[in-house]
Amino acid sequence: MRAASALILAGLALAVACLAYLSLGARGDWGFVLMFRGARLVALLTVALAVALSTMVFQTLAANRILTPAIMGFDALFLLGQSLLVFTLSGVGVAALGAYVTFGLETAVMLLAALLLFGTLLRRGQDISRMILTGIVFGILFRSLTQLLNRMIDPNEFTMIQSAAFARFNNVPEGLTWITAGLTVAVGIWLMSKHRQLDVMALGRAASMTLGVDHDRQTRRLLAAVALLVSVSTALVGPIVFFGLLVSALAHGLAGSWRHAVLLPLSALLAGCILVASQTLFERVLHLQTSVAVVIEALGGLVFLAMILRRRKT
Amino acid sequence: MTLGRLAAPAALLLLAGVSIFTGVAALQWGDLWLIGVSRLPRTAAALLAGAALAVAGVIMQMLARNRFVEPSTTGTGQAAGLGIVAITLVAPAAALWVKMAAATVAALLGTALFLALVRRLPRRDPLLVPLTGIVYGGILGAAATFLAYERDLIQYVDIWMNGELSGVMLGRYEFLWAAGALAIAAYLYADRFTIAGMGEDTSRTLGLDYPRIVALGLLIVAGITAVTVVTVGMIPFVGLVVPNMIARLAGENLRRTLPQVAMAGAGLVLACDILGRVIRYPYEIPVGTILGVLGAVVFLWMLNARR
Amino acid sequence: MIETRALSVALSGKPVLADISVALPKGRLTALVGPNGAGKSTLLMTLGRLLEPASGDILIDGRDLRAVPPRELALQLSILRQEGAIGPRLTVRDLVSFGRYPHSHGRLTAADRLEVQRAIDRLDLAGFADRYLDTLSGGQKQRAQIAMVLAQQTDVILLDEPLNNLDLAHARRVMRIAREEADAGRTVIVVLHDLTVAAAYADHVVAMKAGRVAAEGPSEEVISEEVLSRLFETDVSVAEVGGRRVVLTL
Numbered sequence: 001m002r003a004a005s006a007l008i009l010a011g012l013a014l015a016v017a018c019l020a021y022l023s024l025g026a027r028g029d030w031g032f033v034l035m036f037r038g039a040r041l042v043a044l045l046t047v048a049l050a051v052a053l054s055t056m057v058f059q060t061l062a063a064n065r066i067l068t069p070a071i072m073g074f075d076a077l078f079l080l081g082q083s084l085l086v087f088t089l090s091g092v093g094v095a096a097l098g099a100y101v102t103f104g105l106e107t108a109v110m111l112l113a114a115l116l117l118f119g120t121l122l123r124r125g126q127d128i129s130r131m132i133l134t135g136i137v138f139g140i141l142f143r144s145l146t147q148l149l150n151r152m153i154d155p156n157e158f159t160m161i162q163s164a165a166f167a168r169f170n171n172v173p174e175g176l177t178w179i180t181a182g183l184t185v186a187v188g189i190w191l192m193s194k195h196r197q198l199d200v201m202a203l204g205r206a207a208s209m210t211l212g213v214d215h216d217r218q219t220r221r222l223l224a225a226v227a228l229l230v231s232v233s234t235a236l237v238g239p240i241v242f243f244g245l246l247v248s249a250l251a252h253g254l255a256g257s258w259r260h261a262v263l264l265p266l267s268a269l270l271a272g273c274i275l276v277a278s279q280t281l282f283e284r285v286l287h288l289q290t291s292v293a294v295v296i297e298a299l300g301g302l303v304f305l306a307m308i309l310r311r312r313k314t
Numbered sequence: 315m316t317l318g319r320l321a322a323p324a325a326l327l328l329l330a331g332v333s334i335f336t337g338v339a340a341l342q343w344g345d346l347w348l349i350g351v352s353r354l355p356r357t358a359a360a361l362l363a364g365a366a367l368a369v370a371g372v373i374m375q376m377l378a379r380n381r382f383v384e385p386s387t388t389g390t391g392q393a394a395g396l397g398i399v400a401i402t403l404v405a406p407a408a409a410l411w412v413k414m415a416a417a418t419v420a421a422l423l424g425t426a427l428f429l430a431l432v433r434r435l436p437r438r439d440p441l442l443v444p445l446t447g448i449v450y451g452g453i454l455g456a457a458a459t460f461l462a463y464e465r466d467l468i469q470y471v472d473i474w475m476n477g478e479l480s481g482v483m484l485g486r487y488e489f490l491w492a493a494g495a496l497a498i499a500a501y502l503y504a505d506r507f508t509i510a511g512m513g514e515d516t517s518r519t520l521g522l523d524y525p526r527i528v529a530l531g532l533l534i535v536a537g538i539t540a541v542t543v544v545t546v547g548m549i550p551f552v553g554l555v556v557p558n559m560i561a562r563l564a565g566e567n568l569r570r571t572l573p574q575v576a577m578a579g580a581g582l583v584l585a586c587d588i589l590g591r592v593i594r595y596p597y598e599i600p601v602g603t604i605l606g607v608l609g610a611v612v613f614l615w616m617l618n619a620r621r
Numbered sequence: 622m623i624e625t626r627a628l629s630v631a632l633s634g635k636p637v638l639a640d641i642s643v644a645l646p647k648g649r650l651t652a653l654v655g656p657n658g659a660g661k662s663t664l665l666m667t668l669g670r671l672l673e674p675a676s677g678d679i680l681i682d683g684r685d686l687r688a689v690p691p692r693e694l695a696l697q698l699s700i701l702r703q704e705g706a707i708g709p710r711l712t713v714r715d716l717v718s719f720g721r722y723p724h725s726h727g728r729l730t731a732a733d734r735l736e737v738q739r740a741i742d743r744l745d746l747a748g749f750a751d752r753y754l755d756t757l758s759g760g761q762k763q764r765a766q767i768a769m770v771l772a773q774q775t776d777v778i779l780l781d782e783p784l785n786n787l788d789l790a791h792a793r794r795v796m797r798i799a800r801e802e803a804d805a806g807r808t809v810i811v812v813l814h815d816l817t818v819a820a821a822y823a824d825h826v827v828a829m830k831a832g833r834v835a836a837e838g839p840s841e842e843v844i845s846e847e848v849l850s851r852l853f854e855t856d857v858s859v860a861e862v863g864g865r866r867v868v869l870t871l
Binding site for chain 2: 129141145152241294298304
Binding site: 195196197199200203206207209210211212213214258 | 670696699700720726
């Protein structure tokens with residue numbers, strides 16, 4: 001029953017946060033306000049859903065609660081793909097493709113690289129510390145490579161991607177909002193339909209194989225879904241490293257259940273709640289423009305440190 | 315043996331020569347002015363920063379007793395950055411040496427806190443140390459970014475966090491000599507750092523004042539890092555790549571290897587800077603970016619090769 | 622029947638099993654015995670398809686193991702591993718219920734729940750069925766894992782040192798359950814350390830040494846002074862106490 005009440009409470013909190021976001025400080029024509037803020041709210045909720053689901057699923061695949069796709073360098077990988085695209089096609093070429101095709105190409109690069117790199121890494125994964133550190137250093141490598149590519153690109157075209165290197169929740173490219181929202185919801189439904197299988201996979205590779213789940217194959221498919229979700233969130237707001245960890249730690253703490261039927265929706269609701277509420281707080285109440293991402297990141301980073309330090313000494 | 319000993323300095327000299335004659339403006343006779351104002355200082359800055367950072371890396375590794383740490387994976391550089399941002403907010407007009415001092419103090423506090431954290435980690439899992447350090451540095455960096463973002467200082471944070479030598483000119487880099495001096499000071503205490511690397515108990519058995527040597531090491535590391543961050547920006551992984559390379563080749567008796575570490579660090583940074591100047595001529599790629607790529611690859615190899 | 626043909630297995634490049642050809646009879650209890658490091662667990666894991674053989678075949682009722690889809694195999698074969706760390710925080714009942722996953726894919730029916738309860742009762746876990754695993758002792762956890770395997774209700778049951786951490790009474794209970802399962806027509810294969818236990822419960826014994834089969838046959842033949850002394854390279858005597866064979870070392 002704890003799980004049900006957690007879900008209901010998180011849902012209510014999210015509804016309140018959304019209302020506050022839409023109404024606080026709004027002046028003038030309501031239709032216009034709703035249209036303008038509504039689209040951004042959808043984008044925020046999409047990001048929250050994508051981050052929450054990708055984190056929960058990834059943690060199940062890795063059988064570990066400290067790993068998240070962002071910590072393993074997924075976000076950085078997406079940005080690298082973005083720069084790679086501008087580098088090979090030139091800025092004009094990319095601009096000519098339009099937002100949808102570009103996003104499609106970036107996501108394709110991302111899917112391929114993620115499967116190649118992390119498919120093998122996850123299979124090998126015995127030593128968690130080594131795996132996390134490898135992921136973090138991969139992240140550093142991807143970021144440095146992105147910087148390198150950006151410098152190789154003509155400085156005039158550099159401005160095109162420069163803005164993407166920073167997480168920003170208040171300036172979402174509008175063209176992508178609806179298609180990414182649709183994609184994310186679709187992936188979410190697919191994941192929810194597999195929630196029982198995810199419960200089994202959380203037991204680990206050997207245990208799920210004994211129970212008849214083709215772990216390797218499912219891992220590949222789920223990893224692809226994770227990569228897709230990370231592409232969505234990174235394309236919309238840029239890299240966010242520790243938000244997912246914050247959400248997953250909260251969800252596990254509040255749910256009191258190991259069932260993905262609870263964990264997946266609860267983490268999504270919590271993520272939406274945190275994101276929309278803090279955006280409302282910082283933008284409308286404190287009038288601090290750009291710092292939501294930074295604050296959420298710092299909080300998540302602290303959670304990460306606490307988790308590492310508290311980890312059982314096995 | 316003598317030949318081998320001469321090879322490293324000779325290679326450094328050669329690199330320095332190449333560095334002086336590499337750049338956007340083609341040199342002609344009578345351009346001594348350009349060499350004196352820009353090329354020579356730039357070359358000196360690369361050599362000094364590289365040598366000092368490599369030495370700082372070795373000392374960190376001895377103090378933390380872990381081969382994966384260096385100023386950019388222990389929050390030292392980020393703490394220094396946070397220090398400058400803070401002092402710039404409080405006293406924007408302060409003299410450069412004041413800012414430098416603030417950065418050093420911040421780096422000192424930040425690194426001391428990191429070492430205190432490390433002592434709480436289980437010894438059996440050495441990878442937890444850099445892991446904690448990187449995230450800890452990330453949090454300090456986020457704090458710096460947060461402060462800077464709201465006060466429009468973000469471009470400065472970029473300059474401090476991304477090492478670049480293209481802005482080095484006569485009159486703008488001289489603080490780096492202090493970093494060089496600190497590296498030499500480290501050499502005077504080389505034996506003691508080697509013993510500290512064997513652990514607190516061994517140090518005590520050998521009659522060493524362990525807390526004092528740790529404090530001294532921290533001071534040297536923080537000073538070197540702060541000076542580098544303020545003058546040319548953070549250059550990552552020098553202190554990781556070089557000491558590990560030298561340790562494989564020549565061991566870790568610092569009395570013997572510290573000069574090699576310093577020379578290799580100087581050579582590495584200078585070589586990367588030259589590479590950055592020619593790779594996308596006439597544009598320049600910051601030395602910090604090149605070392606970020608190179609260092610991360612070496613780090614990954616270190617992590618996964620030794621199995 | 623489970624048959625292996627010239628099976629060899631390597632772990633991270635090092636050969637661990639070489640040229641294993643055994644025939645494990647259907648509806649019988651087979652014990653795998655041998656000194657430490659002989660490759661008993663590796664053989665069991667390979668039979669359970671958790672390890673990939675380097676060469677050779679495994680046949681279940683004449684059918685190549687590789688040809689059986691994972692889902693189908695999970696209905697035919699279950700395995701208790703020694704490395705049983707469970708990630709999520711589960712209760713005993715949660716864990717045992719996962720044994721029904723191959724049958725119901727997470728939607729437990731009334732029949733499933735009955736089966737889960739039966740497995741819990743058989744392993745004397747009813748008193749703490751709703752406690753979390755991390756609050757239990759090693760022996761209690763071990764029994765919970767065995768209950769999960771039983772709940773899977775497969776024709777082939779592989780148990781890797783099921784008596785680890787168990788006290789005298791529960792060790793006996795587990796061996797009796799294994800015996801009952803074999804008598805009910807299931808093929809039970811158990812890695813055992815205690816040769817007296819093997820002599821008392823097993824129909825068929827495979828003795829392994831240094832990655833090879835040292836002896837295979839009916840229990841009476843393999844559990845003999847001559848075979849065992851050679852196997853363990855130490856003097857072993859087999860005595861008859863109260864109609865049972867007891868294995869002693871001197």
